[in-house]
Amino acid sequence: MTLTRRFLATSLALVAPSLVWPARAARAQDRTVTGVVLDRADSLPVRGMAAGVAGSSARALTDSLGRFTLTGVPRAPIRIVVYGAPFLPDTVLVPADRDTVTIYLRRQLVRLAPVEVRGEPLLPRVRFEQIAQPSTVTLTAEEIRRAPSVLEADVIRAIQLLPGTIAKNDYSIGYNVRGGESDQNLVQLDGVPIFNPSHVGGLFSTFDADAIARTDFLTGGFPAGSSGRLSSVLDIGLRPGNEESLHGSAHVSLLSSKLLLDGPLPGPGTFLASVRRTYVDAVVSAFTREVLPYYFTDAVAKVHLPTGPGGFVSLTGYWGRDALDLPLVDSGETRDPVNLGLGWGNRLLGLSWRTTAVGVPVEARAAVSAFSTTLGLLPNLARFDNSARLHLANVAIEPLSGGRHTLRGGMGVESYRMAYDISSPTLGTTFLSTRYQTTVWSAFVDHQWSPGPLRLRPGLRMEHVPEAGFTGLSPRAALKLFLNPSLAVTGSAGRYFQAIHSIRDQELPVTLFEFWIGADQYVPVARSDHAVLGVEAWKGAEFQLTVEGYRKTFTNLVTPNRANNLRVRGDEFLPVSGNAWGVDVLLRRHAGRVRGWIAYTFGNAERRVAGVTYPPAHDRRHTLNVVFQAPGPLGSDLAVRWGYGSPLPYTAWVGQWEHRVYNATDHAFDDSFTEPIAGPINGARYPLYSRLDLGFRWQFRKWGARWEPYLQIANAYNRRNAFLYYFDFDDVPPTRTGVSQLPFLPTFGIEVRF
Amino acid sequence: MRPQLCVSLVVLPGSLLALAGCELTEVTVAPGERMVVVQSVVSRTQSRQFAVIEYSSTGEQIGRTPIGGAVVTIEHLGPGPCTGRVDTLTETRPAPPAFDIKGVYRGSICPPEPGARLSLRVETPAGELVRGSTTVPGASRRDITVGDQAAVASYDTLLFRRERDTIRINVSPVSARGLQVEARHDRSFDASFFAFVDTLGMTVAGNLVNPFEGSDGETVFRAGRYYWITVALADTNYYDFLRSRSDPFTGRGFLNHLEGGIGVFGSVEAESHILRVVAAVDDPREGRYRVTGQTSAGAVDVTLEAYLDDLQEGAFSAFVEGAWLGFSLRTSGDGFLGKSSGPPGLSSETLAFQFQSSSGDTLGPVVFTLHGTRSTSSEPFTLLLSGLSGTGREVLRDTLTAQQISGPGSGPSGPAR
Structure with missing residues (x-):
C-alpha cells in the first residue's frame, strides 16, 4: 500500500506540469488561424482530420476536441481545406480579418475508395509533417476490406503484410513484430485491450472488417501514452453509425454470414451493430445426417451519444464465441454423458467519455475485457478452465495541441485477474488451481515541441505493479528533423514494460490462444528497450518512403517450464532474455489508380534460456510483401499480394526412441510410443516462403442496393510452403515428410450494402 | 521425385477443411545421432527388477537396436539395511524365447525401504555410460475402499457394484511424487483404466465410460468381469516419465533425469486388489x-x-x-x-x-x-x-x-x- 501511495503521489507530480502549461504556452502568433471541425450530424468534434491552407504549407491535424491551429498564415483571405475519412472533404473561405473558423463535415453516405483530390493533404502526409512518431502505419477500412484475403477480409491478416511484421505461417493470425513474441502485441478495440482476438483456433481474427473505421499500427518507439506490451500496438477503431438514416450491409462468404446495421438513434447519437456467424454447421445439418459440431459467432456494437459542445459518451461492446461440442457418450440410466467440448470467447465493454474542463479536453475511459475458455471431456470427466479478465480505468488530458507545443498527460489503472483450473470431478481430483492477480498503476506525460524543422517529443511513463513490488520509470523520446519539407530524419527510443505474459510455448507453430499470467512475487515484469533511427520521405502527397533501423532488447520474458510442479507456485516458467535488430522499409502509394505498398523487413533475433542461445521461431532474415490495388479485368477492382519470406527456423529431429508404458500390475513394459530426439533448438530452417494472392471485386446496383461480389484466390501458383515437418528414423534411410501451408484456394462471396 | 497435385477447391459453402495443407513430398534425411536409451522402473513390492537397454533409432537399422553385453548395476545408497550393497542385473532370455529379447536385464535386488536411494549404472560394450538415481516411494498408510468395503491386503477380492459404488483411494506417503492407478481385466495387457495424478488421492466411479472407445464409448468396468486394480506410488523420475513427452514441433517436453542417456530410472510401490464387478440384473x-x-x-x-x-x-x-x-x-x-x-x-x-x-x-x-x-x-x-x-x-x-x-x-x- 505504501508503494501504491508513493506511486500516486509521484504520478500526480508527473502529470501536474501539464495542467499549468496552457498559461505559459498560449502566446499569440502573427496570424494564427484556429478552428474546430465538427460532425455536421451531431456537432461532435472530429479528431484526426487534416486541415490545411490551400497553396500554403500550413497544415495541422485536429485534436480530440476537433481543434486545429494553423500558424504562419498570411493576413489575407485564405481557403482552408479539411479532409479525412469517413467524411467528405470540405473547403471554407476565411476572410483576412477572421482568425477562427468552425467547419462542419458531412459523412460519406456510401463509403468509397480513397478519394484522390490533388492539392489536399493526406492524413499520413500531415502526420509526417506534424508528429514525431515513427514506426506508425494507418490502414483505412477500405484498404483492409480490399486487401487480398482468405474467405473474408481480416484486419490482422492485413497487418501481417506491413513492415516489421512476420507471420510464421498461413494458419495463425499471431504475428511477431520486430523480433518480439506474439504476446507482446497489444490489440485493442476502441482503446480496450482484447486478450485473444481470434476465431477457429487462430485462423481468423475476431474483428468484422466492415465495422472498422481505421487501424493504427505502431511497431515500436511508442509514445508515453501507449504501453502494456513490448512490441506493438494495434489500435482498431470502430466507426460510428450513420447519422442521417438507417444503413446496413449483409455479407455472405464461404466462412460466415453477417449483418451490419447502423444509423441514428431516436434522440441524438448514432448506433452500429454487427452480428456474424458461421453457418457450415447449419448447412451440414440441413442437407446431411452428419453433424458439424463447431461454429463461431460474434457481435459488436457501438453507441455514440453527444453530451454537449465537444463532448460525447461512447459505448463499445464486443462478444464472441467459438464452440466445439462433440457428443461422445450419451447419457443413460447408469452413466453420465461425455462431450468433447472446446469453447472460448472474448467479451468487452468499454465506456469512453470526452468533455472539456476549464478549457482542457479530458478523455476518460472505463472498460472491462474478458476471455474464457473451457476444454475437456465435459461435464465431469476432465476439464480445463481458463479465464482472464481486465478492468481498466484511465483519464487523459490534452491541455495543448495544434501549436508548437502539444502536451498530453494521464493516469490509469489496469486490474488483471487470471484463473486456471484443471480438474476431473469424476475422479475427484483437482490437478491445478492457480490464480494470478496483477494491478498496473500508470501515469504519463507526453510532450511535443516543434521548433522550426525539428519535432522533439519527450515523454515519461511510470508504472507500478504492487503485486510484483515493481515500480518502473519509462523515458520515451522521439524526434523528427526535416532536411527539407519532404524529407526528415526520424528516431525514437524508449523503455517499455509488460506486466502480463503468455505462458504458451512461443516456439510452437500455431497460436491457438495465449495463456496469460500476470506479474506477481514470482512472475517478473518484462522489459524491452527500443532504439529506432530512420528517414521518411515523400513525393507529393501520394508516395511515401520510410526506412527505419531498430534495435531492441528483451529482459524477463518467460517460457513454460515443462518440469514444473503443479502444486508449487512460481516454477511454471523459465526466464528468457534476448535481443533483435533489423531494418524496415515501406514504400507506399496512398492514392491513384494503382495504390498499395511494398514492405521489406530485414530482421535478426535471438533468445537465451538457461544458458542456451537460439534463434526464435520467427527469426526471419528477409520478408517482402507487395500489396497493390488496381483496375482489374472484366471491370473488377484487382487486389494483389505477393509475399516472400526467407527460411524460418525449426527444431529438427536427430532420432527417435520408444517411450515404453509401464504396467504396474505385471511389473513390465507392455506398450510404447515413439518420442522424437530433438537437435539444437531451431537449428534447422524451412525452405523459403512465397505466395501470390489475387482478389477481384465487382460492383453493381440492383434493387436499391449496391452489390459487391468478389473472388479471392489464395496461393495462386499453389506453392507448397512448408508448415510442419515429420521425421521417421525407423525408416532406412530415415525420411522426412510434412504438411504444407495453405494450398491453392479460391473463395468467393458477396456483399450487399443498402 | 513424382510431382503431386495438391489443389483444394471450396465447393461447399464454408468448407473449412479445404484450408488443410497438403502432404509434402517425402525426402531422405541424414542418419541421426545414436543415443543410449535406458528404461527401468524398480517396484518395491517385486523381488525381481529389470531394465531395457537399447539404442535410439537413427535410420540406419530397421527395428529396435537392443544393447547386449552391458554391465548393469544398482547400488543402494541408503538409508536402510541394504545400504552399500551393489546388485547386478544380467541379460536374460526367458524360455521359450518368443522374440528377440536382447537388451533386457533382470535380477533380484535387496528390497529397498521407502525413502531409500538407488543408483543405476549402465556401461555398454561401446563404453557409453548412463547413470540415474531414484528415491524409492512408499506409503505409511493406504486407504482404498470400494463402496463400503475397505481393502485389507493385496489381492483381496472386493465386490464392486458398478452403478453405485466408487473406488476411493487415499495414500499417506513416506516418499512419493505421484500416483498411478490402473485397472486391468484379468490382467490383460490393455488397461481399462489408467490414470496418474500428483494428489495422492483419487476417486473412480463405477459407471465410468471411456469416451474414446467404441461408437458410443466403452464401459470401463463391465459387470461380470474380474479386474485387477493396482495403485502405484511413483517417485519423481517415474512420474515425470509418465507425464511428459516431447512434442513433434519443438522436440521439447520429455523430462529426462538420466545422465549420458535418455529414458527413465524410477521406482514405484504398487499394491493390487481384485474387483468382482456386478450390476443389477x-x-x-x-x-x-x-x-x-x-x-x-x-x-x-x-x-x-x-x-x-x-x-x-x-x-x-x-x-x-x-x-x-x-x-x-x-x-x-x-x-x-x-x-x-x-x-x-x-x-x-x-x-x-x-x-x-x-x-x-x-x-x-x-x-x-x-x-x-x-x-x-x-x-x-x-x-x-x-x-x-x-x-x-x-x-x-x-x-x-x-x-x-x-x-x-x-x-x-x-x-x-
Missing part, C-alpha cells in the same frame, strides 16, 4: 446359467453369472466358477447374447462366450469357446465347447448342457437368485 438374458457335461478332458460343472453391457447391445460378461476339467475354476470372460436371425416366430437367441484358462498341466493356456442357442423358457439347451491352444490348435471339442437358473429370464420354475 434386469434383462431376461442376464442371470446365472449352469453348464454341465462330460468331455474327453474331464467333467464340467460351472456356473456362468452373466451381465449385459451397458453400452453395446448383446455384449455380456460372465463370471465362470466351478469344476472345470478336473480343477476348480474362477475366472471371467466375454460373450454375446443376442437374438439370432432364425426362422420367424421362433423364440431363440444366440449365446457365444469365450474365456481363457489354464486347463491342467497337459493343455497349457487355452481359450475356451461356448456357442449355442439360448432357450428363452429356461429349458436346458446345448452348448458347443471348443478349446484352442495358444498356437491355434484345437485341443478340445465337445458338447455341454446349459440352463438358466436365475435371473428375470429363468422363468417361474427357475431357482430364485
Whole structure:
C-alpha cells in the first residue's frame, strides 16, 4: 500500500506540469488561424482530420476536441481545406480579418475508395509533417476490406503484410513484430485491450472488417501514452453509425454470414451493430445426417451519444464465441454423458467519455475485457478452465495541441485477474488451481515541441505493479528533423514494460490462444528497450518512403517450464532474455489508380534460456510483401499480394526412441510410443516462403442496393510452403515428410450494402 | 521425385477443411545421432527388477537396436539395511524365447525401504555410460475402499457394484511424487483404466465410460468381469516419465533425469486388489446359467453369472466358477447374447462366450469357446465347447448342457437368485 501511495503521489507530480502549461504556452502568433471541425450530424468534434491552407504549407491535424491551429498564415483571405475519412472533404473561405473558423463535415453516405483530390493533404502526409512518431502505419477500412484475403477480409491478416511484421505461417493470425513474441502485441478495440482476438483456433481474427473505421499500427518507439506490451500496438477503431438514416450491409462468404446495421438513434447519437456467424454447421445439418459440431459467432456494437459542445459518451461492446461440442457418450440410466467440448470467447465493454474542463479536453475511459475458455471431456470427466479478465480505468488530458507545443498527460489503472483450473470431478481430483492477480498503476506525460524543422517529443511513463513490488520509470523520446519539407530524419527510443505474459510455448507453430499470467512475487515484469533511427520521405502527397533501423532488447520474458510442479507456485516458467535488430522499409502509394505498398523487413533475433542461445521461431532474415490495388479485368477492382519470406527456423529431429508404458500390475513394459530426439533448438530452417494472392471485386446496383461480389484466390501458383515437418528414423534411410501451408484456394462471396 | 497435385477447391459453402495443407513430398534425411536409451522402473513390492537397454533409432537399422553385453548395476545408497550393497542385473532370455529379447536385464535386488536411494549404472560394450538415481516411494498408510468395503491386503477380492459404488483411494506417503492407478481385466495387457495424478488421492466411479472407445464409448468396468486394480506410488523420475513427452514441433517436453542417456530410472510401490464387478440384473438374458457335461478332458460343472453391457447391445460378461476339467475354476470372460436371425416366430437367441484358462498341466493356456442357442423358457439347451491352444490348435471339442437358473429370464420354475 505504501508503494501504491508513493506511486500516486509521484504520478500526480508527473502529470501536474501539464495542467499549468496552457498559461505559459498560449502566446499569440502573427496570424494564427484556429478552428474546430465538427460532425455536421451531431456537432461532435472530429479528431484526426487534416486541415490545411490551400497553396500554403500550413497544415495541422485536429485534436480530440476537433481543434486545429494553423500558424504562419498570411493576413489575407485564405481557403482552408479539411479532409479525412469517413467524411467528405470540405473547403471554407476565411476572410483576412477572421482568425477562427468552425467547419462542419458531412459523412460519406456510401463509403468509397480513397478519394484522390490533388492539392489536399493526406492524413499520413500531415502526420509526417506534424508528429514525431515513427514506426506508425494507418490502414483505412477500405484498404483492409480490399486487401487480398482468405474467405473474408481480416484486419490482422492485413497487418501481417506491413513492415516489421512476420507471420510464421498461413494458419495463425499471431504475428511477431520486430523480433518480439506474439504476446507482446497489444490489440485493442476502441482503446480496450482484447486478450485473444481470434476465431477457429487462430485462423481468423475476431474483428468484422466492415465495422472498422481505421487501424493504427505502431511497431515500436511508442509514445508515453501507449504501453502494456513490448512490441506493438494495434489500435482498431470502430466507426460510428450513420447519422442521417438507417444503413446496413449483409455479407455472405464461404466462412460466415453477417449483418451490419447502423444509423441514428431516436434522440441524438448514432448506433452500429454487427452480428456474424458461421453457418457450415447449419448447412451440414440441413442437407446431411452428419453433424458439424463447431461454429463461431460474434457481435459488436457501438453507441455514440453527444453530451454537449465537444463532448460525447461512447459505448463499445464486443462478444464472441467459438464452440466445439462433440457428443461422445450419451447419457443413460447408469452413466453420465461425455462431450468433447472446446469453447472460448472474448467479451468487452468499454465506456469512453470526452468533455472539456476549464478549457482542457479530458478523455476518460472505463472498460472491462474478458476471455474464457473451457476444454475437456465435459461435464465431469476432465476439464480445463481458463479465464482472464481486465478492468481498466484511465483519464487523459490534452491541455495543448495544434501549436508548437502539444502536451498530453494521464493516469490509469489496469486490474488483471487470471484463473486456471484443471480438474476431473469424476475422479475427484483437482490437478491445478492457480490464480494470478496483477494491478498496473500508470501515469504519463507526453510532450511535443516543434521548433522550426525539428519535432522533439519527450515523454515519461511510470508504472507500478504492487503485486510484483515493481515500480518502473519509462523515458520515451522521439524526434523528427526535416532536411527539407519532404524529407526528415526520424528516431525514437524508449523503455517499455509488460506486466502480463503468455505462458504458451512461443516456439510452437500455431497460436491457438495465449495463456496469460500476470506479474506477481514470482512472475517478473518484462522489459524491452527500443532504439529506432530512420528517414521518411515523400513525393507529393501520394508516395511515401520510410526506412527505419531498430534495435531492441528483451529482459524477463518467460517460457513454460515443462518440469514444473503443479502444486508449487512460481516454477511454471523459465526466464528468457534476448535481443533483435533489423531494418524496415515501406514504400507506399496512398492514392491513384494503382495504390498499395511494398514492405521489406530485414530482421535478426535471438533468445537465451538457461544458458542456451537460439534463434526464435520467427527469426526471419528477409520478408517482402507487395500489396497493390488496381483496375482489374472484366471491370473488377484487382487486389494483389505477393509475399516472400526467407527460411524460418525449426527444431529438427536427430532420432527417435520408444517411450515404453509401464504396467504396474505385471511389473513390465507392455506398450510404447515413439518420442522424437530433438537437435539444437531451431537449428534447422524451412525452405523459403512465397505466395501470390489475387482478389477481384465487382460492383453493381440492383434493387436499391449496391452489390459487391468478389473472388479471392489464395496461393495462386499453389506453392507448397512448408508448415510442419515429420521425421521417421525407423525408416532406412530415415525420411522426412510434412504438411504444407495453405494450398491453392479460391473463395468467393458477396456483399450487399443498402 | 513424382510431382503431386495438391489443389483444394471450396465447393461447399464454408468448407473449412479445404484450408488443410497438403502432404509434402517425402525426402531422405541424414542418419541421426545414436543415443543410449535406458528404461527401468524398480517396484518395491517385486523381488525381481529389470531394465531395457537399447539404442535410439537413427535410420540406419530397421527395428529396435537392443544393447547386449552391458554391465548393469544398482547400488543402494541408503538409508536402510541394504545400504552399500551393489546388485547386478544380467541379460536374460526367458524360455521359450518368443522374440528377440536382447537388451533386457533382470535380477533380484535387496528390497529397498521407502525413502531409500538407488543408483543405476549402465556401461555398454561401446563404453557409453548412463547413470540415474531414484528415491524409492512408499506409503505409511493406504486407504482404498470400494463402496463400503475397505481393502485389507493385496489381492483381496472386493465386490464392486458398478452403478453405485466408487473406488476411493487415499495414500499417506513416506516418499512419493505421484500416483498411478490402473485397472486391468484379468490382467490383460490393455488397461481399462489408467490414470496418474500428483494428489495422492483419487476417486473412480463405477459407471465410468471411456469416451474414446467404441461408437458410443466403452464401459470401463463391465459387470461380470474380474479386474485387477493396482495403485502405484511413483517417485519423481517415474512420474515425470509418465507425464511428459516431447512434442513433434519443438522436440521439447520429455523430462529426462538420466545422465549420458535418455529414458527413465524410477521406482514405484504398487499394491493390487481384485474387483468382482456386478450390476443389477434386469434383462431376461442376464442371470446365472449352469453348464454341465462330460468331455474327453474331464467333467464340467460351472456356473456362468452373466451381465449385459451397458453400452453395446448383446455384449455380456460372465463370471465362470466351478469344476472345470478336473480343477476348480474362477475366472471371467466375454460373450454375446443376442437374438439370432432364425426362422420367424421362433423364440431363440444366440449365446457365444469365450474365456481363457489354464486347463491342467497337459493343455497349457487355452481359450475356451461356448456357442449355442439360448432357450428363452429356461429349458436346458446345448452348448458347443471348443478349446484352442495358444498356437491355434484345437485341443478340445465337445458338447455341454446349459440352463438358466436365475435371473428375470429363468422363468417361474427357475431357482430364485
